[in-house]
Amino acid sequence: MIDDFLRAGLMMTTPILLTAIGGLVNRLGGIVNIGLEAMMLAGALVAVEVSAATGGVALALLAAALVGAAIGLAMSLVITRLRANEIIVGLGFTVAVAGFVRYLLKTLYGVAGTYNPPGVALLPRFDIPFLGGVPVLGALSHLDALTWAAWALVPLTAFALHRTRWGLRLRATGASEETVRAVGLAPLAIRDVSTTIAGALAGLAGAHLSIGVVGLFNEGITGGRGFIALAAFYFGRQSPWRTALGALLFGFFDAAQIRLQGRGLPADLVQTLPYVIVIIVLTGLGLADRARRAA
Amino acid sequence: MAARLNAAAPFALALLIGAAVLAATGHDPLAVYRLMIEEAFGGERRLAATLTAATPLLLTGLAAAVAFRAGVFNVGVEGCFYLGGLVAAVVGWRFGDWPAALLIPAALLLALVVGGAWMVLPGALRVRLGVDEVVTTLMLNFVAIGVTSWLVNGPLLARGSANSATPPIAASAELPRLLPPTSLNAGFLISLALVIAYGFWGRLTVGGFRSRLVGLNARFSRAVGLAPDRVVFGAMLASGALGGLAGGVHALGLVHRFVAGFSPGYGFTGIAIALLARNSALGVALAAVLFGALTSAGANIQLFSDVPIEIVEILQGAVMIFAVAQFGRRGRAVA
Numbered sequence: 001m002i003d004d005f006l007r008a009g010l011m012m013t014t015p016i017l018l019t020a021i022g023g024l025v026n027r028l029g030g031i032v033n034i035g036l037e038a039m040m041l042a043g044a045l046v047a048v049e050v051s052a053a054t055g056g057v058a059l060a061l062l063a064a065a066l067v068g069a070a071i072g073l074a075m076s077l078v079i080t081r082l083r084a085n086e087i088i089v090g091l092g093f094t095v096a097v098a099g100f101v102r103y104l105l106k107t108l109y110g111v112a113g114t115y116n117p118p119g120v121a122l123l124p125r126f127d128i129p130f131l132g133g134v135p136v137l138g139a140l141s142h143l144d145a146l147t148w149a150a151w152a153l154v155p156l157t158a159f160a161l162h163r164t165r166w167g168l169r170l171r172a173t174g175a176s177e178e179t180v181r182a183v184g185l186a187p188l189a190i191r192d193v194s195t196t197i198a199g200a201l202a203g204l205a206g207a208h209l210s211i212g213v214v215g216l217f218n219e220g221i222t223g224g225r226g227f228i229a230l231a232a233f234y235f236g237r238q239s240p241w242r243t244a245l246g247a248l249l250f251g252f253f254d255a256a257q258i259r260l261q262g263r264g265l266p267a268d269l270v271q272t273l274p275y276v277i278v279i280i281v282l283t284g285l286g287l288a289d290r291a292r293r294a295a
Numbered sequence: 296m297a298a299r300l301n302a303a304a305p306f307a308l309a310l311l312i313g314a315a316v317l318a319a320t321g322h323d324p325l326a327v328y329r330l331m332i333e334e335a336f337g338g339e340r341r342l343a344a345t346l347t348a349a350t351p352l353l354l355t356g357l358a359a360a361v362a363f364r365a366g367v368f369n370v371g372v373e374g375c376f377y378l379g380g381l382v383a384a385v386v387g388w389r390f391g392d393w394p395a396a397l398l399i400p401a402a403l404l405l406a407l408v409v410g411g412a413w414m415v416l417p418g419a420l421r422v423r424l425g426v427d428e429v430v431t432t433l434m435l436n437f438v439a440i441g442v443t444s445w446l447v448n449g450p451l452l453a454r455g456s457a458n459s460a461t462p463p464i465a466a467s468a469e470l471p472r473l474l475p476p477t478s479l480n481a482g483f484l485i486s487l488a489l490v491i492a493y494g495f496w497g498r499l500t501v502g503g504f505r506s507r508l509v510g511l512n513a514r515f516s517r518a519v520g521l522a523p524d525r526v527v528f529g530a531m532l533a534s535g536a537l538g539g540l541a542g543g544v545h546a547l548g549l550v551h552r553f554v555a556g557f558s559p560g561y562g563f564t565g566i567a568i569a570l571l572a573r574n575s576a577l578g579v580a581l582a583a584v585l586f587g588a589l590t591s592a593g594a595n596i597q598l599f600s601d602v603p604i605e606i607v608e609i610l611q612g613a614v615m616i617f618a619v620a621q622f623g624r625r626g627r628a629v630a
Contacts, residue, residue, distance in 0.1 A: 032429075078616055078620055092567075094612070095612035096613055108320075234430060268444040269442065276434075282430060282431060285426075286420060290425075
């Protein structure tokens with residue numbers, strides 16, 4: 001029973017975590033990505049389509065990552081090359097992609113809202129021998145590969161950001177574009193790469209939503225998780241570990257709220273918690289800043 | 296002339312993108328666009344439908360413009376719209392026995408106040424602690440939508456109603472219709488009057504000049520003795536108040552109650568409108584009518600052809616993207 005709940009929490013964390021790690025990398029490179037929701041949504045649709053058409057889960061994941069990356073790159077180019085405001089471009093992509101996805105559902109499949117093709121192959125789950133019956137730890141059994149990959153990404157990202165040349169260049173690009181240009185690197189290209197990565201991860205997150213559990217696509221399948229991921233990496237500030245903690249927190253909120261539905265806990269209010277937390281975190285940071293300046 | 300071309304370019308580019316989508320899915324873009332123009336402007340009724348659709352957009356566009364011109368990036372108008380709509384609907388229902396001359400102003404005033412109050416926190420955080428208002432106002436949208444949705448699912452749910460809505464407002468709270476049987480109502484006049492007032496305020500008054508100066512260069516404004524913090528805070532509140540009023544007008548004028556999913560993104564479309572308009576009053580009016588035309592034509596072409604209404608969202612998103620893109624020349628100021 002408790003295992004089921006913990007496992008549900010972990011499964012709900014996966015898409016938020018994947019997207020938030022991408023958003024964190026993107027933000028460190030100097031772009032606040034408001035378009036993550038769009039990339040997630042496109043990834044979710046493409047994953048269902050490819051999975052149903054080919055029966056290949058790996059292919060579906062690849063396609064979802066590619067479409068997310070493509071949208072990320074397009075968005076990044078508008079921001080870096082046409083010097084457009086990142087927030088508005090992000091909102092614009094969110095609106096346009098959501099519209100485009102629904103447009104496609106109607107024109108290609110003749111459905112409104114939900115696309116449920118036959119033969120969608122789901123992400124396989126891995127059972128860990130002997131762990132299944134152990135209380136609490138049993139939750140780690142019967143998870144999918146993408147969930148494990150998402151968690152592996154946390155130390156990997158931390159390492160890449162702080163121990164590799166690539167990570168240094170990325171952080172430098174976010175901190176001071178001029179400096180990076182002065183030493184002969186291309187900050188805009190670095191930024192584009194970071195947005196492309198964020199897009200790919202958001203695409204995978206979308207795939208986890210559509211072929212991880214349910215095996216269908218719905219226009220509301222992302223349910224604002226792109227923005228919750230935004231909340232998670234604002235919560236995490238510069239750190240992949242703190243970001244993961246934020247994602248875990250919001251993932252468990254999600255799971256708890258589904259469990260508690262119909263028991264008097266107002267779901268609509270619980271769903272606003274991640275956003276309230278972001279404002280609290282930002283307020284705390286602002287206060288700390290002021291105290292530092294006063295000292 | 297150059298400025299006007301500038302404003303037309305994003306729209307033209309968006310139409311190109313839309314044409315590509317239409318052509319790729321087997322529609323004749325020119326025929327669809329021609330049908331849309333016909334459906335938006337052909338005849339009195341269709342024109343009334345377009346202006347009805349433009350009504351909330353006039354105010355959300357104005358709300359965004361008021362903030363943007365002072366250099367505050369308020370993206371929280373959507374949340375204010377929800378709150379203002381809910382408050383006005385509740386007043387229009389609970390105090391339905393009041394005379395219209397008292398009820399309507401009271402409901403709208405309260406919507407205005409609630410919208411402004413919602414922006415006190417992000418405004419204060421920006422001015423006092425330097426917290427980025429973009430993120431806080433974006434987050435507050437989700438909070439406002441969640442809170443209003445909770446209220447209409449529980450405490451304020453209409454008795455015997457399965458869907459999440461307040462009871463309908465009293466007939467005395469409804470804004471009078473201008474052209475029955477069309478749903479064009481006095482809300483359009485209120486909105487248009489405010490946009491015109493904004494135009495005069497921006498050009499002819501000290502406050503309007505001050506807000507533009509702060510938006511252009513906050514450090515300079517401080518150096519010459521203006522109080523940019525006060526201007527920024529005021530702009531934030533005014534923007535929220537207009538957003539709340541927009542919701543109130545929408546509730547009393549068109550929907551006649553508050554329902555979950557009250558706004559299909561009017562606050563965000565308002566951002567696109569203000570950007571296209573470069574914060575000018577005339578621009579806001581034109582862009583609002585343009586987006587209103589898109590919305591009302593979109594609904595009709597879905598009925599009369601097999602082009603999904605979502606083509607409108609694709610166009611809207613593309614306009615937002617291209618409105619902030621800078622082609623060629625360097626250093627054009629962006630919002």
